[in-house]
Structures are given as C-alpha cells and as structure tokens.
Amino acid sequence: MNKKEVDLEDLLLSLSPLERTILPLLHLSSVDKISEQGKLDMISLNRAFQFLGNKNLIKLSKEKRKFVKIDTNGILYLKKGLPERRLLSLLFDIKKIGLGDAKKRSGLSDNEFAIALGVLKEKKFVEVITGSINLKVSKEEATKKFPEEKFLESLPLELEKLNEKEKNIFQKLKTRKDLVRIDEISKISFEITELGKKVIDELPKFKKELIEQLSSDMIKKGTWRGKVFRKYDIKSRAPEIYGGKRHFVNQAIDYARKIWIEMGFKEMTGTLAQVSFWNFDALFTAQDHPVREMHDTFYVQELKGKLPDKKIVKAVKGAHEKGVHGSKGWKYEWKEDEAKKIILRTHTTCLSAKTLAILGKLKDKKNKRGKFFAVGKCFRNETLDWSHGFEFYQTEGIVLDKNANFRHLLGYLQEFYKKMGFNKIRFAPAYFPYTEPSMEITVWHPEKKVWLELGGAGIFRPEVTIPLLGEFIPVLAWGPGFDRAIMDYYQIKDLREMYKNDINQLRKIKFWLK
Numbered sequence: 001m002n003k004k005e006v007d008l009e010d011l012l013l014s015l016s017p018l019e020r021t022i023l024p025l026l027h028l029s030s031v032d033k034i035s036e037q038g039k040l041d042m043i044s045l046n047r048a049f050q051f052l053g054n055k056n057l058i059k060l061s062k063e064k065r066k067f068v069k070i071d072t073n074g075i076l077y078l079k080k081g082l083p084e085r086r087l088l089s090l091l092f093d094i095k096k097i098g099l100g101d102a103k104k105r106s107g108l109s110d111n112e113f114a115i116a117l118g119v120l121k122e123k124k125f126v127e128v129i130t131g132s133i134n135l136k137v138s139k140e141e142a143t144k145k146f147p148e149e150k151f152l153e154s155l156p157l158e159l160e161k162l163n164e165k166e167k168n169i170f171q172k173l174k175t176r177k178d179l180v181r182i183d184e185i186s187k188i189s190f191e192i193t194e195l196g197k198k199v200i201d202e203l204p205k206f207k208k209e210l211i212e213q214l215s216s217d218m219i220k221k222g223t224w225r226g227k228v229f230r231k232y233d234i235k236s237r238a239p240e241i242y243g244g245k246r247h248f249v250n251q252a253i254d255y256a257r258k259i260w261i262e263m264g265f266k267e268m269t270g271t272l273a274q275v276s277f278w279n280f281d282a283l284f285t286a287q288d289h290p291v292r293e294m295h296d297t298f299y300v301q302e303l304k305g306k307l308p309d310k311k312i313v314k315a316v317k318g319a320h321e322k323g324v325h326g327s328k329g330w331k332y333e334w335k336e337d338e339a340k341k342i343i344l345r346t347h348t349t350c351l352s353a354k355t356l357a358i359l360g361k362l363k364d365k366k367n368k369r370g371k372f373f374a375v376g377k378c379f380r381n382e383t384l385d386w387s388h389g390f391e392f393y394q395t396e397g398i399v400l401d402k403n404a405n406f407r408h409l410l411g412y413l414q415e416f417y418k419k420m421g422f423n424k425i426r427f428a429p430a431y432f433p434y435t436e437p438s439m440e441i442t443v444w445h446p447e448k449k450v451w452l453e454l455g456g457a458g459i460f461r462p463e464v465t466i467p468l469l470g471e472f473i474p475v476l477a478w479g480p481g482f483d484r485a486i487m488d489y490y491q492i493k494d495l496r497e498m499y500k501n502d503i504n505q506l507r508k509i510k511f512w513l514k
Helices: 003-014 017-028 031-038 042-054 072-080 083-094 099-106 110-122 147-154 164-174 194-205 216-221 248-262 310-321 349-360 406-419 462-469 483-490 503-508
Strands: 058-070 096-098 126-129 132-135 180-192 273-275 299-304 341-344 370-379 391-400 425-432 435-445 450-460 475-478
Touching: 003 194, 017 031, 017 042, 017 194, 031 042, 042 058, 042 180, 058 072, 072 147, 083 096, 083 099, 083 110, 083 132, 096 099, 099 110, 099 132, 110 126, 147 164, 164 180, 180 194, 248 370, 248 391, 248 406, 248 483, 310 462, 349 370, 349 391, 349 462, 349 475, 391 406, 391 483, 406 425, 406 435, 406 450, 406 475, 425 450, 450 483, 462 475
Parallel strands: none
Antiparallel strands: 058 180, 096 132, 126 132, 273 341, 299 341, 370 391, 391 475, 425 435, 435 450, 450 475
8 A cells, every 4th residue: 555545544534524524515616505415504514614625635715705785774764765765755745844843744763854854955855944844856856766775775785896876875874873784705615636536536435434532331331442433633723712701800800809808808899879978978078079070970860869877977967067086077068968869989988988887886896896898890970091981990998906007008908919919019198088197009010110000098087987986996998999900910001991892802811810
C-alpha cells in the first residue's frame, strides 16, 4: 500500500457522519438542494462544509451581499398606507382643513403626522397657511403612487444594484423609524478538489462501521474490541464555545462582598427608591442644600413616603434647626413634606443611616456596636459621557464601637483595597457634610503613573449619630465609588462600556480573578 493510499484510508477513517452524508450529494452543486436532500439545516451544512474544507476535499468561497429589506413599520404601512398617503387621502374631498382637525381625523400619531405633513410639503402637494392645510394638486395627480411606495413594494433589492433614484429614496426612508433595514447575506459556493473526487469515489467501497465515542457500557461489556474508532484531527480549528458566566460587573461585586464578609462585616440591603429623610435629612444634609435640587437628584413625582417613628424625626429636626452636642445646626425651619419626597438613592449611605436607627432602638447599650457593609447601585442626574453616568456602584461601610478611632478607619480601607489589588494606597484630608474628620482615598495606577481618586470616608458627625443612636458613639464610615476599580481591572476607558451589554465584549472579557 503506497503513501497516497494510506492518506486516503486515513481520510476515510476521519470522516464524521455529517461529512459522509454530504459527500455523495456534492454533485448537486446547489447548497439549497444539498440541504434539502440531506435533510440538514444550514448550520449543520455550514459545519460540514468547514470540515471538508479543512481536509482539502473542497475549496470554499463565501460571498457577502447586502440587501435592502422592508422592516416592521414598512410592512405595516404597506397594509395601512404610508402616513403621507393617509393624510393626502383625507384631503381629497375636503381640500382645506385645520391642523388639529386633520391630525385627529387622520388617526396618525404626533410623530407620524409631523412626518406626513413634512413629506407632502416637500413634494409641494400641500401648503400650510394660518393653521390650515390646503391641497395644491388635483385628485388625479394625488392618487398616483409615490416613488417611496413603489420602492417599498419592490423590496428586497440588492444594495449595490440600486440606481441613483433608488439610492436617494432609500436614504430618505432610512431616516424614518423601522421602515427599511439592511441585511447581510452570506452566499456559500464550493469546488470539489481532486482529493475530494477520490474520496467520493472510494466512499461507497468503505464499509467499515466507525465508532464515534467510547461509552462506559462498551467498556464494561467489552464490545469495543475489534471495532474501528473514527480518527480525529486535533489540529483542526474547532468552533469557539462560550460558557455561561455572570456579568463581569456582578463578578466584581461578588468579590467585594466576599472581602467584607471575610473581614467580619454584615451586609446591609435596601430598595433603590428611598425617602429623602434617609438619603439626606438623617445624614444632616440641609433641605436647601444644592445637592437636593432636581439637577442632582432623580425625584419620583406625586409620591410621598412614610417617615420613621416620631422620636427619630423629632431628633433629626432638632439637629437641623438647633444642633446637638454643642453645634448650632443649620438655623432654618425643617419641613416634613420635604423629607417625605421619594427619590432614587444618590448613595448607599442611606442604608447606614437606617442601620444606625435600628441599633438605636436596642435597649441594651452593649449591643450598639458592629460592622456593616453594602455594595449597591446609586443614581445621580449627570450628563452621560465617557467618565460620568447617571447610575454607578458604591461600596458602603460603617463600624460602630466606642473605642473606634481614625486609625482603625485607615486600617479597614487599606486592607480592603489591598485585597482588591491596589498595593499603593494614599489618604488625604477632605471635607464631607456628614463626617468629621474626613478624608479622600487615592490609589496608585502603575501603568498611567498617576494617583486615582476612589472616594471619601470619615467619622460620622454627632448631628448624624446622636439623633439615630440616642447617644454619641464613634461611627467609622466610607462610601467610595466602585466603578473606578472595575474599570481599572478590565482596562475599560469609557464608563459606558460597562453597561452597554455588547455580547462580543461579554464573551471575550476575562473572568474576575485576584
């Protein structure tokens, strides 16, 4: 047996059932006919062609062509008529009609009516004078089909074969929602190689029954003995398989949650919508503070929330109006209606305020201690760009202990960020309305050679802790943004990439490992 015969034998032994089904049908030349006679869907057929191409039994070629096709609204308008056609039909007998009456009687939406009127004015079929629409053409001319209607009826058309007139119509229709779309279609063609012809000739003579896989039952019974196993080409390119996994943002959040729990913290949870009382008032944020205005905060209209028990409300009111623990407060009249407004939380610190209020109700003062954390989504009314978003994640934490001090705060944060992969951490003095002393956390970025700001921390002021706890206990608190850490790990340059849910990005992005 010469080498060529050995190669042919190897090829026959390596053919999958799919390939053995396709090979005798290649003489049909037509992909559709092969699919029909082989009773194979196009996915299986394409896979078989790829395998045969890898073995050099056929030469594959793919031609991509773009077609203009009618979209969902286009199909609807073919049945009901384009908005401009429906408006024009209304004017056949009336000749002149007011804008409001025309919109009402045409049954068009605001957007459809505006488009229809614009199109008819552009075609010089109508004119608008002092709030009325006047028909300017004869009924005979108005009943002729628009070029746009003829174009929609002629679809699908190959994009490259459109003439200039059709291209202009397509460009106009493309600006309107879901009238037309472009579909890219791949056309597969193939040519049988000389080696392929030899394999096709030898295939009917090949009577060996090949085993595709070895089962446990075959091993137990020994039925595999004397059988011929199909050969596999381990060098062939296999299709990529993407396993299911959590979104990379959720992976990062789970990791942060794991760190805090390992450090002995309990998790705080709460709703995204909160009463202003917990988000602002309980944290000693004045009711006339700019941060509470519409340009910073999302308010839920026409809804009012419930305030906690009167004792806490009275204590918070007193802190705002007169102060506590020697402070002077904000010196204004605090209003319950303002505190009852429902908002999308601007920070997770509202959860810390609620936790303090719960602990404040405990009769046993020895139990007014503990470590708590949260990792949650917050909302700010920001202009969306590469570095700002109207939603973001924050990691929140508080530690209540009569012996807690500023050095403990530095230690907790340093330990957390080291576990997050930041080895160089720096703290700098800062100002925040509800902590004193306060500081900012920055970490060193080795690639960019810069210090990145991550957020703030401090010790809650007495105006926060006394109304909620009933006494002054040192409460270490922090609430830095979490998105910056995620962006740094995944080398994401634009914040919007974190939330766009691009399937290709989600498939390729690495798993969160530290």
